Each structure stands twice: as structure tokens, then as C-alpha cells.
Amino acid sequence: MIEQQVVRVFDSKYGQKPMMVFSPGRLNIIGEHTDYNDGFVFPAAIDKGIYAAFGPSNTNFCEVHALDMEERFEFDLKQISPLPKEGWENYILGVVHGIMGVGKKVTPFRLVFGGDIPGGAGLSSSAALENAVVFGLNELQDLGLSRKEMILISQKAEHDFVGVNCGIMDQFASMFGQKNKALLLDCRSITAMTFPVDLNEYQILLINTNVKHSLADSAYNKRREACEKVASLLKVKALRDVNLSDLEKVALLVSEEEYQMASYVIQENERVQQAGVAMNANDIDALGKLIYASHHGLQFQYRVSCEELDFLVDLTKPETDIAGSRMMGGGFGGCTINIIKKTSVQKFAVKAATAYRKKFGRDCSVYEVALSDGTHLLACD
Numbered sequence: 001m002i003e004q005q006v007v008r009v010f011d012s013k014y015g016q017k018p019m020m021v022f023s024p025g026r027l028n029i030i031g032e033h034t035d036y037n038d039g040f041v042f043p044a045a046i047d048k049g050i051y052a053a054f055g056p057s058n059t060n061f062c063e064v065h066a067l068d069m070e071e072r073f074e075f076d077l078k079q080i081s082p083l084p085k086e087g088w089e090n091y092i093l094g095v096v097h098g099i100m101g102v103g104k105k106v107t108p109f110r111l112v113f114g115g116d117i118p119g120g121a122g123l124s125s126s127a128a129l130e131n132a133v134v135f136g137l138n139e140l141q142d143l144g145l146s147r148k149e150m151i152l153i154s155q156k157a158e159h160d161f162v163g164v165n166c167g168i169m170d171q172f173a174s175m176f177g178q179k180n181k182a183l184l185l186d187c188r189s190i191t192a193m194t195f196p197v198d199l200n201e202y203q204i205l206l207i208n209t210n211v212k213h214s215l216a217d218s219a220y221n222k223r224r225e226a227c228e229k230v231a232s233l234l235k236v237k238a239l240r241d242v243n244l245s246d247l248e249k250v251a252l253l254v255s256e257e258e259y260q261m262a263s264y265v266i267q268e269n270e271r272v273q274q275a276g277v278a279m280n281a282n283d284i285d286a287l288g289k290l291i292y293a294s295h296h297g298l299q300f301q302y303r304v305s306c307e308e309l310d311f312l313v314d315l316t317k318p319e320t321d322i323a324g325s326r327m328m329g330g331g332f333g334g335c336t337i338n339i340i341k342k343t344s345v346q347k348f349a350v351k352a353a354t355a356y357r358k359k360f361g362r363d364c365s366v367y368e369v370a371l372s373d374g375t376h377l378l379a380c381d
């Protein structure tokens with residue numbers, strides 16, 4: 001539906017058939033805040049994302065329409081810098097700037113996009129948009145960029161134009177996702193092992209708190225700095241290179257907060273490896289326990305959870321048909337990921353909705369998602 005709407009708007013504005021791109025959001029089974037520590041993550045692309053229509057422009061300007069926001073914006077390729085206001089425009093500008101930064105020539109283009117990932121849900125609508133833009137321009141203007149080059153451009157856009165010093169997980173998962181598979185990604189080498197996701201009588205269920213607390217971006221950058229500080233005291237490139245006994249050597253040189261954060265990262269990296277083993281063995285119980293342990297660490301050690309997320313996770317604990325639950329993504333809001341028996345999805349969805357409304361006076365949203373292919377062209381007839 002969104003796809004057709006995007007095509008229709010493009011066609012009616014420009015009288016042209018566009019080139020269509022789909023770029024997915026992502027979920028993450030386990031491995032949170034490990035990516036910028038050169039560690040391991042276990043994401044998958046989902047069947048929600050950005051639909052983008054591209055075509056060449058015969059003016060000197062680039063023109064972009066964001067259908068969901070009903071906003072339009074024009075820019076000159078000779079004058080690209082971040083806009084002071086926060087908004088979707090900076091993702092586009094950042095990507096275009098990044099493409100030119102690697103020595104490729106961009107010519108004026110038209111872009112209309114819309115999507116079905118709620119912003120702030122922790123499902124990486126921003127990476128989906130960045131990847132849609134870099135992939136679409138690469139195809140439209142035959143730039144010859146590899147997928148790996150493209151995700152580095154997307155990530156740099158987020159650093160330089162949005163101000164979030166994110167890792168590579170979101171852009172990687174969105175670009176390299178595979179249908180029905182999760183990717184165990186080594187964020188140092190940027191290579192992944194693929195795992196078919198077959199959870200027997202279980203499935204993945206996402207529950208969106210529908211909140212995003214405003215300190216999220218600055219808290220994110222602060223966490224990253226703390227990790228880098230501990231790594232540099234330990235004289236290693238990243239926390240990926242140390243274990244808990246190494247950490248003891250600098251325990252007296254760091255604050256209690258920093259110590260707890262670094263411990264969390266070291267343990268979470270271990271958990272991702274163990275989750276790969278559990279997934280191979282189809283051991284849902286073991287996977288679920290790791291997922292709960294991840295949330296515990298994010299809540300108490302890394303301290304990026306919030307009341308709403310903790311409430312939804314706690315609600316699952318007495319449920320015998322739920323193997324694991326945790327907050328997902330950067331934190332301070334967004335979704336929980338739950339491993340739940342298929343037969344219990346409806347009942348638990350109602351229970352969670354009722355309890356959440358009673359507690360917070362607002363609604364949570366429940367999403368059943370399928371694992372999808374990464375950023376790709378769509379046939380357009």
C-alpha cells in the first residue's frame with residue numbers, strides 16, 4: 001500500500017515512472033551496545049521499512065518529499081551542510097555529502113519516500129532511510145559503490161549530520177538482511193554468519209512502548225565515550241579485546257559507573273556468542289535466558305532502559321510461554337523483543353496492552369514481523 005502510494009505521488013508530481021527501492025528496518029535478537037566496541041551483535045532485517053522512489057531531475061536542485069511528515073525540501077548539491085533543526089533532512093544531506101566525500105559525482109535527483117516503521121521505535125528507521133538513499137543513488141547514477149562502502153557512508157551521515165556516534169549494526173542489518181535469517185555480525189571485521197531463524201513453536205514478538213525519552217542521543221554518546229575511555233586505559237583498541245579479569249586491572253582508575261558499563265559490554269559479547277550456539281542447537285530455553293540476562297545488564301549495569309521497557313519485560317517473567325524478553329536498540333524507549341509461543345501471542349498481546357494502559361495511561365503497540373531481505377530494488381510496472 002505504501003509502495004503504491006509512493007509511486008503514485010512520484011508519478012503525479014513528475015509524470016515519470018520512478019526507480020523504486022525498499023530498505024528495511026531491523027530487530028536485534030541480542031548484542032546491544034556492543035557494535036561500537038568492535039564486538040558482536042545478532043540482528044535481522046524486518047518487513048517494515050522505507051519505500052523510496054527515485055528519478056533524475058532536470059533542474060539544478062535536488063527535491064525530496066517525505067510523505068509521512070507531508071514535508072518537502074529542496075537543496076543545492078554545491079551547498080551541503082547539516083540543518084540546525086533536527087529532522088529527516090539531515091539523513092539525506094549526510095548521505096549525499098558522504099557519497100561526494102568518497103569522490104563520486106552526484107547529479108540532481110528527485111526522491112519521494114514513505115514508510116511503515118514508527119520513528120523512535122528502536123527499529124532503525126534512520127538506517128533504513130540512509131541506506132535507501134545511498135542505495136537508490138548508487139543505482140540511479142551508476143556510482144559503483146559496494147554494499148559495504150554504502151553502509152559506511154550511511155553510518156558517517158549519522159555521525160556527522162545527525163550527531164549520534166552509532167555503531168554499524170543498524171546499517172549492516174538493513175543492507176545485508178536475508179529472508180528468514182538473522183546475522184551474527186562481527187563488528188570489527190564487518191562480516192556475518194547467517195542463521196536460519198526457526199524457533200519451533202515459538203516466534204518473535206515486538207512490543208513498542210511508544211515512548212522515546214529525550215536524553216537518548218546524548219546518553220548514547222556518553223556511553224560510547226565511557227567504553228572508549230576504559231579501552232584506552234587497558235591499552236586495547238576496543239572492549240572487544242578484553243575479559244572481566246583484564247578489567248580488574250583498571251578497576252581503581254575508573255568510576256563505579258564506568259566499571260559496570262564495561263562489565264556489561266564484556267558479558268554481552270559473550271552472550272551473543274552463546275546465543276549463536278543456542279540458535280544452532282535450537283535451544284530456545286538457553287536463548288531466552290541469555291535474552292533476559294541481556295536486559296538485566298542493560299537495566300542495571302549499562303543503564304539505558306526506562307520504566308516503560310522494564311515494565312513490559314517484568315510482565316513476561318511469570319509467563320511460562322515466554323522464553324525471553326528484553327529492551328532492544330539504543331534504549332530509553334522503543335520496543336522490547338520477546339520470544340513467545342505462537343499459541344500465546346494473542347492472549348499476551350491483550351494482557352500487555354491492558355496492563356500497560358492501566359500503568360502508564362497510554363497504549364503500547366504489538367508487531368509481528370517477518371525477517372526480510374536487505375535494501376533492494378522493487379519491480380515497478
Ligand code: GLA
Nearest residue numbers: 032033166167168169329330
Ligand atoms: C542504536 C545504534 C546502534 C547500536 C544500538 C545499540 O541502534 O544505532 O549502532 O549501538 O543502538 O545496540
